[in-house]
Amino acid sequence: MPAELNPTTIRTAPKVVLHDHLDGGLRPQTIIDLARSIDYDDQLPSTDAEELGQWFIESASSGSLVRYLETFDHTVAVMQTREGLHRVASECAQDLADDGVVYAEIRWAPEQHVAGGLSLSEAVDATLEGFAHGVQAASEKGQQIRIGTLATAMRHAARSREIAELAVAYRDRGVVGFDIAGAEAGFPPTRHLDAFEYLRRENFHFTIHAGEAFGLPSIWEAIQWCGADRLGHGVRIIDDLSSSGGTLEERVSSAQLGRLAQYVRDKRIPLEMCPSSNVQTGAATSIAAHPIGLLRRLHFRVTVNTDNRLMSGTTMTREMGLLAEVFDYSWSDLQWLTVNAMKSAFIPFDDRLAIINSQIKPGYTALSV
Numbered sequence: 161m162p163a164e165l166n167p168t169t170i171r172t173a174p175k176v177v178l179h180d181h182l183d184g185g186l187r188p189q190t191i192i193d194l195a196r197s198i199d200y201d202d203q204l205p206s207t208d209a210e211e212l213g214q215w216f217i218e219s220a221s222s223g224s225l226v227r228y229l230e231t232f233d234h235t236v237a238v239m240q241t242r243e244g245l246h247r248v249a250s251e252c253a254q255d256l257a258d259d260g261v262v263y264a265e266i267r268w269a270p271e272q273h274v275a276g277g278l279s280l281s282e283a284v285d286a287t288l289e290g291f292a293h294g295v296q297a298a299s300e301k302g303q304q305i306r307i308g309t310l311a312t313a314m315r316h317a318a319r320s321r322e323i324a325e326l327a328v329a330y331r332d333r334g335v336v337g338f339d340i341a342g343a344e345a346g347f348p349p350t351r352h353l354d355a356f357e358y359l360r361r362e363n364f365h366f367t368i369h370a371g372e373a374f375g376l377p378s379i380w381e382a383i384q385w386c387g388a389d390r391l392g393h394g395v396r397i398i399d400d401l402s403s404s405g406g407t408l409e410e411r412v413s414s415a416q417l418g419r420l421a422q423y424v425r426d427k428r429i430p431l432e433m434c435p436s437s438n439v440q441t442g443a444a445t446s447i448a449a450h451p452i453g454l455l456r457r458l459h460f461r462v463t464v465n466t467d468n469r470l471m472s473g474t475t476m477t478r479e480m481g482l483l484a485e486v487f488d489y490s491w492s493d494l495q496w497l498t499v500n501a502m503k504s505a506f507i508p509f510d511d512r513l514a515i516i517n518s519q520i521k522p523g524y525t526a527l528s529v
């Protein structure tokens with residue numbers, strides 16, 4: 161008998177997250193503790209963990225990416241020391257493992273964590289050590305998780321080449337890829353072409369936040385000018401698709417793909433979709449109206465992600481549960497989405513295959529037969 165799909169059972173299913181920001185996943189109590197240790201607590205909107213958690217969710221839900229991003233001022237402020245970064249990274253690994261995540265790629269922008277005097281390398285070292293600590297703590301509880309780090313450069317700044325070089329320097333110590341993030345409108349990915357060309361010459365992997373707050377030109381530049389391996393969000397690829405009818409069935413059968421959408425699907429370019437975050441920033445009007453429903457049915461390589469667990473008050477279990485509810489997904493859909501994500505990871509092919517065969521497939525088989 162297949163297990164019923166509910167939050168308890170989904171939590172036990174092996175899950176993969178490719179798009180999760182370290183500075184968007186802090187525990188509210190940790191923000192308060194770290195803020196006290198650096199005399200920042202009087203600048204927090206609340207020093208009650210429950211209230212602070214609510215404040216993040218509400219403030220991030222204005223429908224604007226720019227306002228959503230303003231909430232990161234507080235999390236970044238308490239991540240300026242070795243201790244802060246270590247604790248946040250360790251707890252991140254433990255929280256994900258506790259949620260049943262078996263493989264995670266966690267991104268953060270080292271250039272935002274040097275205001276307290278750390279060098280870029282010291283910040284990366286503290287974070288990698290924190291992840292290792294959290295992975296070990298999870299393993300002592302019988303939870304197995306692997307974490308890869310993505311070094312993010314901020315798209316409004318001008319340090320992307322330097323951050324790309326930092327990422328490559330750490331490629332054998334846990335940094336598996338590169339990304340650009342931040343406000344999208346007005347900051348096209350081609351501003352950072354030099355960094356992307358360098359990464360390609362180094363045979364390194366990168367993803368680009370594109371098609372979230374800006375449309376098709378951003379996606380087109382990310383793929384055709386910059387050579388992105390994956391798209392962060394990519395929801396607006398839906399603008400290059402026409403379909404008619406009211407039901408999902410009718411839209412699937414009438415769908416016509418434009419050239420860019422066709423290319424993204426033909427090339428199996430992974431879309432790192434983050435349903436709750438997309439609703440908060442206005443990239444989607446609701447979970448039920450999220451383009452992932454149609455794109456999954458049209459066999460785009462879609463993956464499900466959390467983006468910022470703190471700002472969305474979410475987990476991988478919750479995101480999967482929301483989609484299962486509105487699109488009537490079964491265990492086989494959740495397995496398909498998870499295998500898609502694992503195939504799209506930036507670790508070597510044989511490592512990806514090992515996780516699919518030793519953890520993901522047996523995990524879903526146990527739940528679905």
Ligand SMILES: O=c1[nH]cnc2c1ncn2[C@H]1C[C@H](O)[C@@H](CO)O1
Binds near residue numbers: 467
């Ligand atoms: O969804 C996002 N779009 C663009 N930028 C984002 C998103 N979520 C987080 N960021 C930014 C804010 C963080 O400070 C930065 C690095 O993790 O990345």
Ligand SMILES: [Zn+2]
Binds near residue numbers: 179181341392467
């Ligand atoms: Zn993001």
